[in-house]
Structure formats: C-alpha cells, structure tokens
Amino acid sequence: MRVSEILRSSFISAALAGCLAGGVEAAWAQDATITEKSGPWDVFKFGFSAYKSGHKDQAAQAYRDASEQGQIGATWKLARMYAEGDGVTQDDYEAYKFFSEIVSRDVEPGSSDERFVGDALAEMGRYVEEGIPGSPVQADPDAAFEYFQRAANYGSPIGQFEVGKMYLQRGESSPSKIRLAGRWLMLAAKNGHEGARAMLGNLLFQSGRVVDGLAMMTTALERAEPRDRPWIRSMQEEAFAVTEESTRRKAIARADELQDQQ
Incomplete structure (x- = not known):
C-alpha cells in the first residue's frame, strides 16, 4: 500500500490517538499533510514523523515511496x-540491495549526500567480507577492501577503520604498510571511531610506548x-596481563586524563 493510499486511515488513527493521549500523536497527525502530488522530501518528512511516533510500518512505506522518487x-x-x-523483518540481503542502490547513484565526494x-x-564492504547466507552475495575479501577504500574516500570512519585494519592484516612486517595502516586508523579515530583508537593504542603499546598505548585502549x-x-576488551586485557602493576596504574591515571580532555 503506497503512502497516498494510507493517508486517510493514518489521519483517522493518529487523530484518535491524539485525542486520547495528546502530545506526540497529535503533532504527527498535524504533520501528515502530504498528497499524491507531494515531492519526495515531503514524503520523507512524513515517514520521519511517523517513525518518531512509533508508526514504523507506515514510516517504512513512506521511505519506500520517497526512495522510489530519488530521495537518498x-x-x-x-x-x-x-x-x-x-520496524520491519530483519533481512540482510534486502538491506544490501538498498545500500547498493545508494552506491549506484552519481554522488561525488564532498556533496551533501556523501555521508549516505x-x-x-x-556496510556493503561488511556484507561482502563475510557474505550473506542464502543470497547471491558471496564472501570476497578483495571486493570488501575495495568497498572500504571507496567508503574511506567518502569520509566514512568505518571505511577508514576497515582499510587501516586490512593494511595491518596484510602488512605483516612491511613498515610502509604499517605506517599506511596507522594513517587510516588515526583518521578514523579523529572522526570518532573507537575501534580505530584501540588499534592505535595497541600499535603504541607494541612500539614501546606502553603507558600511552594502554591508556588509549582503556x-x-x-x-x-x-x-x-x-x-577491544580482549586486546586491552592481554596487554595489561604482561605489564607491571606500577605501569598499569600510570596507564589508568593517563586514561582518566584523556577522558577528562574529551
């Protein structure tokens, strides 16, 4: 059922709920003012309002209609x-197809839609890395790396983290790849990815900067x-286990300082 077909019933149900409960439901009923001629942005806003009000089935349909009109x-x-x-039955392959649709659109890095x-x-990199059981999406680490690299170029902290992690895994004893991994992990950490911060801490720990490394992981x-x-906990505990008690205390104090600086 398309949004234009559910408007009448949604008005009635939302208005009734608003009369009984007031507040959010009433506000949602007032916002539900789209018609068949409404643009994709108006349909998206209808979906967002329905979602926030707990009407996730109607939100999903509104999002689907807006998506069909090109609203990324x-x-x-x-x-x-x-x-x-x-609000819908969990389905990785269905999610993968919608993510693929976003990627297929002609969006340049730096545009207002780059984060999407x-x-x-x-997310496509994650799916391709492990595959989706019962679907055509098979595990392909090389393809996953390409997706993560492209994601990183669009400013995704997840993409930046995954690229750094893969360079570490593939770098073995190559100093150049380890340095490259560190650059990507540092960028991801700067953009708020705590997994990247933990890996950077582990690199510091292994390089001899024990207190700073333990503090960063903590x-x-x-x-x-x-x-x-x-x-992260497993990696941190393994590092703490081989560290002297006095050094652990310094690391914990340093971690407290880092928390206060945020």
Whole structure:
C-alpha cells in the first residue's frame, strides 16, 4: 500500500490517538499533510514523523515511496531498518540491495549526500567480507577492501577503520604498510571511531610506548559501541596481563586524563 493510499486511515488513527493521549500523536497527525502530488522530501518528512511516533510500518512505506522518487536519505533509512530489523523483518540481503542502490547513484565526494554513500559503501564492504547466507552475495575479501577504500574516500570512519585494519592484516612486517595502516586508523579515530583508537593504542603499546598505548585502549573501551567492546576488551586485557602493576596504574591515571580532555 503506497503512502497516498494510507493517508486517510493514518489521519483517522493518529487523530484518535491524539485525542486520547495528546502530545506526540497529535503533532504527527498535524504533520501528515502530504498528497499524491507531494515531492519526495515531503514524503520523507512524513515517514520521519511517523517513525518518531512509533508508526514504523507506515514510516517504512513512506521511505519506500520517497526512495522510489530519488530521495537518498529515505533509501538509507530503509536500508538501516532492514539491517537492524527496526520496524520491519530483519533481512540482510534486502538491506544490501538498498545500500547498493545508494552506491549506484552519481554522488561525488564532498556533496551533501556523501555521508549516505560512505556509510552504504562501508556496510556493503561488511556484507561482502563475510557474505550473506542464502543470497547471491558471496564472501570476497578483495571486493570488501575495495568497498572500504571507496567508503574511506567518502569520509566514512568505518571505511577508514576497515582499510587501516586490512593494511595491518596484510602488512605483516612491511613498515610502509604499517605506517599506511596507522594513517587510516588515526583518521578514523579523529572522526570518532573507537575501534580505530584501540588499534592505535595497541600499535603504541607494541612500539614501546606502553603507558600511552594502554591508556588509549582503556579510553576506547569505555566509549566503544557494544559490538566492538568484546575484541577491544580482549586486546586491552592481554596487554595489561604482561605489564607491571606500577605501569598499569600510570596507564589508568593517563586514561582518566584523556577522558577528562574529551
């Protein structure tokens, strides 16, 4: 059912809920003023308002309609919803297809939509790196690296982190690749990627700057996304285990200083 077909019922349901509960629901009903002639931005705003009000099924349909009219933000929202199972049935392949649609559009780095493209490229890299079971998307590390590299060029911290990590994995004992990895990880950390900060800390630790390295890993662990904490904690604990107690205390004090500086 398209947005133009759900407007009448959504007006009624939202208005009724607004009369009963007031507040957000009433505001959403007032915002739902699009018609079949509305542009993609108006349809996107309708979807956003519905999403914030908890009407995620109607939000998904609005985003789909806006996406079909070329609204890249709506396509990105749909991809995220399917990737996370947020208001729709979780479906990695469906998310992958929406991310692919974003990437296929002619968006140049530096444009107002670059963050959508950078994020989409990074997510496609993650999917291609491991493959999507039961779909045509097969694991292809080389293709994943290309996606991450392109994402990094669009300013994606995830892309920058993944490129740095892959250079570390492929660099072995090559000083030039390790330096290149460090540059990408530093850029990702500067852009707020705590996993990159943790890896930089580990590089410092291994290079002999033990206190700074431990402090950086500890700080990253405190601020990392939940999905990154297990591997960061493992790396940090392994480093702490081979460090003298007096050095650990210095590192913890240094981590506290770094937290206060943020």
